[in-house]
Each structure stands twice: as C-alpha cells, then as structure tokens.
Amino acid sequence: MKIEPVTAKPDKEELNGRLEKIRTLMDKEKLDYYVSFSPTNVYYLTNFANLVHERPFILVIGKKGPMKMVCPLLESTHVQNRARCDLEYVIYYEFPAPEGQNWYDVYRPLFKDSDRVGHETAMPAGILKETRGTKVMTNIIEEVRVIKTDYEIGRHVHACQVVDEGMKKLLETTRAGVPLITIYSGLVQAMMAKALFEVADLNLIASKFQGAVWPPSISHDPHIIPTPFMIMEEGGPSCSIVGAIVDGYGVEIERTLFLEYIPEHARKLFDTMMKARERAYNLAQPGMVLEEIDRQVRQVFIDAGYEKNIIHRTGHGFGITGHEDPFLALGDKRKLAPGMIISIEPGIYFKGKGGYRHSDTVLITENGNLKLTHAPDQMEELLFRK
Amino acid sequence: MKIEPVTAKPDKEELNGRLEKIRTLMDKEKLDYYVSFSPTNVYYLTNFANLVHERPFILVIGKKGPMKMVCPLLESTHVQNRARCDLEYVIYYEFPAPEGQNWYDVYRPLFKDSDRVGHETAMPAGILKETRGTKVMTNIIEEVRVIKTDYEIGRHVHACQVVDEGMKKLLETTRAGVPLITIYSGLVQAMMAKALFEVADLNLIASKFQGAVWPPSISHDPHIIPTPFMIMEEGGPSCSIVGAIVDGYGVEIERTLFLEYIPEHARKLFDTMMKARERAYNLAQPGMVLEEIDRQVRQVFIDAGYEKNIIHRTGHGFGITGHEDPFLALGDKRKLAPGMIISIEPGIYFKGKGGYRHSDTVLITENGNLKLTHAPDQMEELLFRK
Numbered sequence: 004m005k006i007e008p009v010t011a012k013p014d015k016e017e018l019n020g021r022l023e024k025i026r027t028l029m030d031k032e033k034l035d036y037y038v039s040f041s042p043t044n045v046y047y048l049t050n051f052a053n054l055v056h057e058r059p060f061i062l063v064i065g066k067k068g069p070m071k072m073v074c075p076l077l078e079s080t081h082v083q084n085r086a087r088c089d090l091e092y093v094i095y096y097e098f099p100a101p102e103g104q105n106w107y108d109v110y111r112p113l114f115k116d117s118d119r120v121g122h123e124t125a126m127p128a129g130i131l132k133e134t135r136g137t138k139v140m141t142n143i144i145e146e147v148r149v150i151k152t153d154y155e156i157g158r159h160v161h162a163c164q165v166v167d168e169g170m171k172k173l174l175e176t177t178r179a180g181v182p183l184i185t186i187y188s189g190l191v192q193a194m195m196a197k198a199l200f201e202v203a204d205l206n207l208i209a210s211k212f213q214g215a216v217w218p219p220s221i222s223h224d225p226h227i228i229p230t231p232f233m234i235m236e237e238g239g240p241s242c243s244i245v246g247a248i249v250d251g252y253g254v255e256i257e258r259t260l261f262l263e264y265i266p267e268h269a270r271k272l273f274d275t276m277m278k279a280r281e282r283a284y285n286l287a288q289p290g291m292v293l294e295e296i297d298r299q300v301r302q303v304f305i306d307a308g309y310e311k312n313i314i315h316r317t318g319h320g321f322g323i324t325g326h327e328d329p330f331l332a333l334g335d336k337r338k339l340a341p342g343m344i345i346s347i348e349p350g351i352y353f354k355g356k357g358g359y360r361h362s363d364t365v366l367i368t369e370n371g372n373l374k375l376t377h378a379p380d381q382m383e384e385l386l387f388r389k
Numbered sequence: 390m391k392i393e394p395v396t397a398k399p400d401k402e403e404l405n406g407r408l409e410k411i412r413t414l415m416d417k418e419k420l421d422y423y424v425s426f427s428p429t430n431v432y433y434l435t436n437f438a439n440l441v442h443e444r445p446f447i448l449v450i451g452k453k454g455p456m457k458m459v460c461p462l463l464e465s466t467h468v469q470n471r472a473r474c475d476l477e478y479v480i481y482y483e484f485p486a487p488e489g490q491n492w493y494d495v496y497r498p499l500f501k502d503s504d505r506v507g508h509e510t511a512m513p514a515g516i517l518k519e520t521r522g523t524k525v526m527t528n529i530i531e532e533v534r535v536i537k538t539d540y541e542i543g544r545h546v547h548a549c550q551v552v553d554e555g556m557k558k559l560l561e562t563t564r565a566g567v568p569l570i571t572i573y574s575g576l577v578q579a580m581m582a583k584a585l586f587e588v589a590d591l592n593l594i595a596s597k598f599q600g601a602v603w604p605p606s607i608s609h610d611p612h613i614i615p616t617p618f619m620i621m622e623e624g625g626p627s628c629s630i631v632g633a634i635v636d637g638y639g640v641e642i643e644r645t646l647f648l649e650y651i652p653e654h655a656r657k658l659f660d661t662m663m664k665a666r667e668r669a670y671n672l673a674q675p676g677m678v679l680e681e682i683d684r685q686v687r688q689v690f691i692d693a694g695y696e697k698n699i700i701h702r703t704g705h706g707f708g709i710t711g712h713e714d715p716f717l718a719l720g721d722k723r724k725l726a727p728g729m730i731i732s733i734e735p736g737i738y739f740k741g742k743g744g745y746r747h748s749d750t751v752l753i754t755e756n757g758n759l760k761l762t763h764a765p766d767q768m769e770e771l772l773f774r775k
Contacts, residue, residue, distance in 0.1 A: 056712045057705075077701050081612045097702050099720030124515025128526055131514050140514055184585065199570065204616045226467045230590045294487075315463050316483050319443075326442045334485030 004341065004368060008164060009157025010202045010250075013050055017154045018088040021048055021147065025064060028143040035118040037064040037143065038134060041125045043323040044144040046251050050087040052209035053078070058098040059106050059130060063113050073110050085206065107133040148322045149329055150342040156366060158252040159321065159344050161201070163364050163375040166256045169194040169214050169245040170378045177216050177235055177243065178389050179262040184231040190214040194247050202250045209251035211325075217242040222259075222357040225315065225350065237263040239386075240273070240357040246325050253325030255346060256376040257362035260385040269359075272309075272351065273382050276359035279303040279349040283317055283331070287347060287365060287372040293335040300331075300349045312351040320345050321364055343367040344375070390727065390754060394550060395543025396588045396636075399436055403540045404474040407434055407533065411450060414529040421504040423450040423529065424520060427511045429709040430530040432637050436473040438595035439464070444484040445492050445516060449499050459496050471592065493519040534708045535715055536728040541638070542752060545707065545730050547587070548635040549750050549761040552642045555580040555600050555631040556764045563602050563621055563629065564775050565648040570617040576600040580633055588636045595637035597711075602646075603628040608743040611701070611736065623649040625772075626659070626743040632711050639711030641732060642762040643748035646771040655745075658695075658737065659768050662745035665689040665735040669703055669717070673733060673751065673758040679721040686717075686735045698737040706731050707750055729753040730761070 025048070029037050039045055039062040046052045048070065053060050060082075061073040069089035074082055076094050083090075093113065095106040111133055114120055118136035121143060131138065151159065172193040176186045194212040199205050215229050218236040225242060235241065239261030246255040259273065279300050286296045297317045304313050316332035321344045329337050331345060339345075345367065350360030363376045379385055411434070415423050425431055425448040432438045434456065439446050444464065449457040455475035460468055462480050469478075479499065481492040497519055500506055504522035507529060517524065537545065558579040562572045580598040585591050601615050604622040611628060621627065625647030632641040645659065665686050672682045683703045690699050702718035707730045715723050717731060725731075731753065736746030749762045765771055 056710075057714075057716075078612045080610050081614065084613055097718055097720070099716055099718050101719040105720065122514060124513060124518075126514045127510060128508060128512045128514065128517050129510025132510075132526065140518065199617055206614070207617065208614060224466050226464045227470055228467065228592070228594060231585050231593065324442075328443075330443075330485055332483055332485050333487045334483075334491065 005153045005157065006160060006366070006373065007157055008161035009154060010161050013087050013154060015088055017152065018048060018050065020152065022064070022070065022088070024147045025143055026066065028146065029064070029066065029121060032121060032139060032141055032143070033119055034121040034139060035066065035136070036114060037121040038062065038126070039064070039123060039144060040127060040130055041123050041144075044123065046209060047144060047148055047323050048088070049090065050251070051082050051085040052206055052251060054208055061110060061130060063093075071113060073106060075106070111135060145328050148327070149320060150340060151322070151344055152342075155252070155322075156342070156344070158250070159254055159364065159366070160375055162247060162249040162252045162254040163256075165194050165197050165249050166245045166247050166254050166364070167377050168197050169212065169247065170243075170256045170258065170376075173214055173216065173243055173245055174258070174260070174378065174387065177241070177260065177262070178387060179235055179237045180389070181235045182231070183216060183229055183233045183235070186216055186235075187214060187231070190245060198247070198249050206250050209248065211248040213247070214245035215243070217358070219357040223352040223354050225352065225358055225360065235262060238266050240269055240359055242358050242360055248325060251323055253321050253323065254364040254376065255321070255325055255362055256364065256378055257348060257360060258378055258380065258385060259359050259361060260387065261382070262387055263389070265382065265386055268356065270382070272353070272359050275304065275307045275309065276349065276351060276361070280347065280361060283347045283349055284372065287339060287345070287367065289339055289341050289367055289369065291339045293329055293331050293337050293339060294333045296339070297331050297333050304349070304351055309351045312353055314352055315350060317349045318346040339367050341367055341369050391539045391543065392546060392752070392759065393543055394547035395540060396547050399473050399540060401474055403538065404434065404436065406538065408450070408456065408474070410533045411529055412452065414532065415450070415452065415507060418507060418525060418527055418529070419505055420507040420525060421452065421522070422500060423507040424448065424512070425450070425509060425530055426513060426516055427509050427530075430509065432595060433530060433534055433709050434474070435476065436637070437468050437471040438592055438637060440594055447496060447516060449479075457499060459492060461492075497521060531714050534713070535706060536726060537708070537730055538728075541708075542728070542730070544636070544638040545640055545750065545752070546761055548633060548638045548640040549642075551580050551583050551635050552631045552633050552640050552750075553763050554583050555598065555633065556629075556642045556644065556762075559600055559602065559629055559631055560644070560646070560764065560773065563627070563646065563648070564773060565621055565623045566775070567621045568617070569602060569615055569619045569621070572602060572621075573600060573617070576631060584633070584635050592636050595634065597634040599633070600631035601629070603744070605743040609738040609740045611738065611744055611746065621648060624652050626655055626745055628744050628746055634711060637709055639707050639709065640750040640762065641707070641711055641748055642750065642764055643734060643746060644764055644766065644771060645745050645747060646773065647768070648773055649775070651768065651772055654742065656768070658739070658745050661690065661693045661695065662735065662737060662747070666733065666747060669733045669735055670758065673725060673731070673753065675725055675727050675753055675755065677725045679715055679717050679723050679725060680719045682725070683717050683719050690735070690737055695737050698739055700738055701736060703735045704732040725753050727753055727755050
C-alpha cells in the first residue's frame with residue numbers, strides 16, 4: 004500500500020483494472036450487460052465527468068471489449084477529451100429529436116430480450132423502461148468502489164492535503180464577530196488555488212470546494228446550513244466543516260472550536276466526544292464489522308448519559324464523492340478492509356448549547372488505520388482569540 | 390404579467406398554487422399519490438433544496454392535505470428551516486439503519502396496494518421498488534414547471550440581472566493573453582457578491598455561478614470544457630457562456646466575441662448566425678409549435694450551406710435549473726405559451742475555425758417575447774482590444 008499523494012489522471016491500466024473487477028462481479032451474477040447512469044460510477048470507470056441534464060449519458064458494459072457510451076452528438080468530443088479508457092461511442096442527435104433519432108432509438112438495440120442486464124438502484128425509471136432483457140438491480144460498481152487501489156489512495160492523500168489547507172485557513176480566519184462569508188471565501192479560494200496549481204487540467208465539473216462554521220447557537224444541528232452573513236459567536240462549541248472533491252476524489256475534515264473562551268459546561272462534553280472518537284480509532288481495524296464499531300462508539304455516549312444526543316452514525320465512506328459506501332452505522336454488516344477510506348466522526352448535540360464533532364478522512368491499512376487529514380484536535384488548541 | 394425583479398422567498402400562497410396545479414393533473418390521471426425524488430421538483434414545491442446523498446428525501450403528494458416529506462432525522466430541521474409550505478414529516482433514523490428503522494420501513498406504509506401512484510421518469514429504481522400500488526410514470530411536476538407564475542418570472546428577471554453582471558465582467562476581462570481562470574474568478578465573484586447582497590439568506594445549495602470563454606481553437610466544440618489555464622487567443626470567434634442559478638432560479642447569457650481583430654471569414658458566418666437568431670425571435674410567439682421554430686431557424690443555416698454545422702437545437706427552457714423543458718427542438722411538438730422562459734441560441738460550428746452563438750434568456754409574453762438578459766450583440770461591439 005503506497006501512501007503518497009498522486010495528482011496525475013488515471014491511466015488505461017488503472018481503469019482497465021477497475022473494469023475487470025466489475026466484470027468479475029457481472030460474471031458472478033450471470034449478467035450479460037451492466038448499465039450505468041450514475042455520473043459518479045461513469046467517472047469511476049472512464050474519468051469522464053458529466054453535468055447531468057436532460058440529454059442522457061449511459062455506459063453499457065458487456066462481457067468483453069470496450070465499454071459503450073451512449074451520448075449526445077454535442078458531447079461526444081467532450082467525452083473523448085476526458086475519458087482515459089477505450090470507449091465505443093453510440094451517438095444520438097439531440098434531446099428531444101425527430102422520430103427514430105432519439106437516445107432510446109440507439110440504446111434499445113444494444114440488448115436482446117434474452118439478456119440479463121444489471122443496473123444501479125439509482126437508475127432512473129425512464130431509462131430502465133427502455134432497457135431490454137431481464138433487469139437485475141445490483142450495485143456492483145459501488146461495491147467495487149469501496150476498496151481503493153493504490154492510485155485512488157494517492158488521489159485521496161492529495162485531496163486531504165487540499166482540505167488540510169482549507170481547514171488551516173478556516174482556523175486562521177474564524178474569530179468572534181467575523182461573518183461566515185469571509186471565512187468561506189478564504190477557504191474556498193485557498194483550496195481551489197492549491198488544486199488548480201497541483202492538478203494539471205483540473206476538471207472543475209469533478210471538483211467542489213466548500214466549508215462553513217456553525218456558531219454555537221446552531222451547532223446542535225449539523226445539517227442545517229448556516230446563512231452567508233451569520234456572525235461568529237463568542238464561546239462555543241462552533242462546529243466547522245471543510246470538504247472537497249478534487250478532480251473526482253472526495254474527502255473532509257471537521258473540527259469543533261471555541262472563540263474567546265471555553266464555556267465550563269463544554270469541557271465534559273468535548274472530552275466525551277474525544278473518548279468516543281478514540282474508541283472509534285481503536286476499533287477501526289480490518290475485519291471489524293462496521294455496525295459493531297458504531298454500536299461500541301455509541302456506548303461511550305450512552306454510558307455518559309447522552310443517548311438522546313446521538314443523531315447520526317459514526318462515519319461514512321469516501322471515494323468519487325464525499326459521502327458513500329460503506330457506513331459505520333447500525334445496519335451495515337460489512338467488514339472493514341484495507342483500502343477502505345472512511346470518516347470517523349462520532350458526535351453529540353445539545354439543543355441551545357451546541358454540538359461536538361471532529362471528523363477526519365481515514366485510510367484502513369493492513370493492520371489498522373491511518374488518518375490522512377491533519378489539524379489540531381485538542382480543546383486548548385481549538386480556542387481562538389481576536 | 391409583471392416583469393419586475395423579485396428576490397423574496399416564495400410565500401405559502403405561491404407554493405399552494407403550484408401544488409394545486411399538480412393536483413389538477415393528478416386528478417386527470419386518476420392518481421391517488423404522486424411521489425417525487427428529483428431535488429429540483431422538491432425545491433419547486435417546497436423551497437427546500439437538498440444535496441442528494443445516500444439518505445433519501447421523498448416528497449409524497451396525496452389528493453389533499455399537506456404533502457408528506459420522508460427524510461432523515463438529521464435533516465428534518467434543515468427541511469423545516471427552508472420549506473415555505475406546510476409539510477407532514479415522516480422521519481427515519483439513518484442510512485443505513487437497524488432492521489425496521491430504515492427509510493423504506495416508514496415509506497412503504499404510506500401507500501396501499503390498490504393505490505395508483507405517479508412518479509417521475511427520473512425516479513431511482515431503488516425507490517420505485519419500495520413504492521407500493523400501480524405505478525404510473527408521468528412527469529406532471531415538470532409539466533407544471535413549464536409555465537411560470539408572476540412570482541417565478543420576477544425571480545428569473547432578478548437572476549438575469551445577476552448574469553448580466555457576470556457577462557459585463559467577462560467582457561471587461563477577456564483580452565488576448567489572459568488565462569481563463571482570471572476571467573472565471575472575476576465573473577463568479579461579481580455574480581456571487583450581487584446575489585449575496587440582494588437575496589436575503591441566499592441558499593448556496595440552490596445557487597451556482599459559472600462562466601467560461603472558449604478560445605477560437607476550441608469554440609467549434611460548445612460542450613468541451615476549456616481548461617482553467619487556457620490562454621485567450623487573438624482573432625475569433627471566441628464563444629462565451631455565463632450561467633447562474635440564483636437561489637433556485639436558473640438563467641444564462643452567451644456571446645460570441647473577438648479579440649484584437651475580426652478575421653475576414655468570420656463576418657459572413659457571424660451574420661448568418663444573427664439572421665437565424667432574428668428568425669427565432671420573430672417566430673417565438675405564443676401558439677407556435679416548438680419544433681416548427683427549430684425547423685425554420687435551421688433553414689436559415691441550411692440555405693446558407695451550413696447544414697452540417699448545426700450541432701444543437703435552437704433553445705431550451707429555464708426554471709429551477711438552467712436547462713429543462715420545453716425544447717426548441719425537432720421532436721418537441723408542444724406550443725409556446727405566455728409564461729414560458731426559454732433560451733434562444735441558434736449556432737453554427739466549424740472545426741478549426743470556431744463557433745458562432747449568442748444566447749439570451751427570453752420570456753414568452755401574451756403577444757410575443759421579451760429578452761430578459763442584456764449585453765451587446767453586434768459584431769463591432771464584441772471586438773475587444775488590449
């Protein structure tokens with residue numbers, strides 16, 4: 004397992020390796036074809052990122068030979084320009100189009116009625132309807148995506164350097180009285196500049212840079228979105244998030260922080276969060292069942308009397324997106340394995356008093372785990388005065 | 390029809406009016422329920438914008454009473470905070486979740502097996518599978534979205550002022566020798582600042598600001614994405630795009646421009662594009678069949694000998710997104726009607742020589758059309774020297 008930053012685009016060998024894994028699973032499920040519409044799955048297999056709009060792009064994977072890409076005429080050179088694998092193009096004119104020239108007119112003949120055709124749970128009903136054969140819903144691409152290749156690990160290592168830079172900027176600029184938009188602009192610019200200079204031909208369609216701080220008055224509510232002119236408040240806890248997708252590889256780092264002073268009641272709650280976090284790192288070993296980790300981490304909060312304050316799972320996977328399989332959550336019975344990249348982010352939330360959560364992007368290695376993001380995590384290091 | 394900029398969030402009456410139109414169509418199709426997963430349709434009916442991830446949000450519309458929103462616990466206050474209509478919440482714990490507490494456990498009981506349930510063509514197969522009853526694929530929300538209310542027109546008028554500002558910045562900064570990223574940063578910042586200051590609590594999840602210039606070496610290829618450090622080239626034509634979604638309302642403006650000088654061969658081609666554009670504006674009247682407009686506009690290019698250089702339709706609709714129904718395209722047999730907002734953007738493209746296309750956001754009025762975006766459109770006005 005190589006743990007070094009990579010910024011180059013994937014080569015044909017890398018993409019062929021991914022395709023071969025898909026075909027192994029297709030074989031297991033006796034599929035003649037697999038069709039993919041999900042732009043993240045298409046990116047994973049081709050390095051082509053599309054902006055989803057009314058003109059469909061559909062990847063059709065047969066048992067052998069190059070994959071077929073059904074795409075509009077207007078976009079065919081865009082695909083050719085970005086794809087890093089062999090593709091056979093099945094081109095339609097426009098959406099909509101005169102009779103006989105629509106996307107489904109070129110798509111339907113790719114299958115026989117006797118074929119077994121696999122597809123994603125995310126497949127739109129309208130495309131499924133035009134897919135001939137016996138349809139089998141099975142997320143095999145997502146399954147393959149869960150375990151990263153050395154190349155992917157390298158891309159994530161690099162993406163983590165980008166969010167580290169964003170978090171550094173966030174911690175430098177978050178001070179009592181500052182409006183969120185100032186912090187946001189600074190960190191987005193810092194990450195974008197780093198990504199632009201380090202990744203040749205950065206694909207902006209496959210990139211996203213974001214971050215925010217939840218002041219203590221709303222930090223109990225991690226999925227509410229703070230408004231742009233919200234003012235940073237004294238005391239704490241504030242919850243902060245920095246996330247990025249860098250040329251198609253997503254990661255995050257999050258810190259709970261304090262401004263001007265640390266409220267007395269915050270100490271015990273912060274410590275409890277840190278204890279749960281430590282438990283999670285200790286448990287994040289290859290072979291551990293994912294829901295078992297979540298259960299044991301929750302127990303730390305439950306033992307401290309905060310069962311009602313747990314409102315989310317311990318973590319989620321990263322890959323082409325910043326939020327995907329697998330999940331450190333009750334109900335996910337899979338096992339951790341080397342090459343998985345996950346967040347570790349147990350949290351507790353108190354209405355009117357705020358939330359406590361750090362998150363890092365963590366690689367599962369042969370014999371444990373390795374944090375790929377870096378920022379201070381101790382309470383005293385996370386107190387900032389004007 | 391009021392044509393004045395609006396920046397306020399929609400009120401309950403506006404959203405109820407939209408819902409009533411959906412229910413009229415449900416009634417026509419004898420549907421007991423309509424389910425929507427598409428984040429743009431959900432935004433249209435609720436004013437809540439979600440970032441699609443593995444935790445599903447599903448809107449369930451019955452024949453009467455408030456709509457139901459199936460959503461994760463973690464997000465319920467986020468929805469409450471943004472939605473501007475009455476909603477009944479159907480909350481599940483997490484994704485995944487322990488047995489019996491998953492999203493489908495709360496979703497399935499919302500229907501009876503005897504119900505007729507309408508859904509979008511975009512509905513994911515995995516959600517469709519958990520939807521009970523007789524399923525009917527019908528895009529009734531998209532159908533209602535095609536005709537804008539006065540409120541929506543006002544939001545689009547405002548969004549057009551934002552892209553006008555972006556285009557102004559683009560035309561000021563696009564000069565021979567300048568890298569694209571400089572132009573991009575300037576126009577994105579200009580639009581974002583305007584939107585942030587004019588729309589209270591701008592929802593960044595429902596906002597997007599973008600723009601680019603295709604130098605003449607690639608301007609024949611409108612959907613290739615120029616790379617960030619591409620250098621602006623002398624001569625022309627360069628094709629430029631400025632697009633924005635401002636708090637959930639999408640529009641665009643595009644101009645063909647020249648740097649330092651106008652190549653002799655460009656004059657006739659630019660004029661032909663302008664002629665096709667004029668034809669489109671003349672034809673864009675209520676009652677005109679959409680494909681008929683496209684056919685007659687194409688004829689301008691065909692008559693000039695450029696049939697092979699037409700690679701896209703004459704235009705598309707705007708609404709919650711920057712690209713949606715209806716389409717000024719062969720195959721769209723609907724009629725133009727007052728309250729539609731469309732792009733008019735006939736173009737021709739010559740490999741190695743570049744592309745010619747202006748686009749504006751245009752409102753169909755009771756007796757014609759009204760351009761909502763504003764920028765110079767004459768060749769001599771679009772020549773910029775250092």
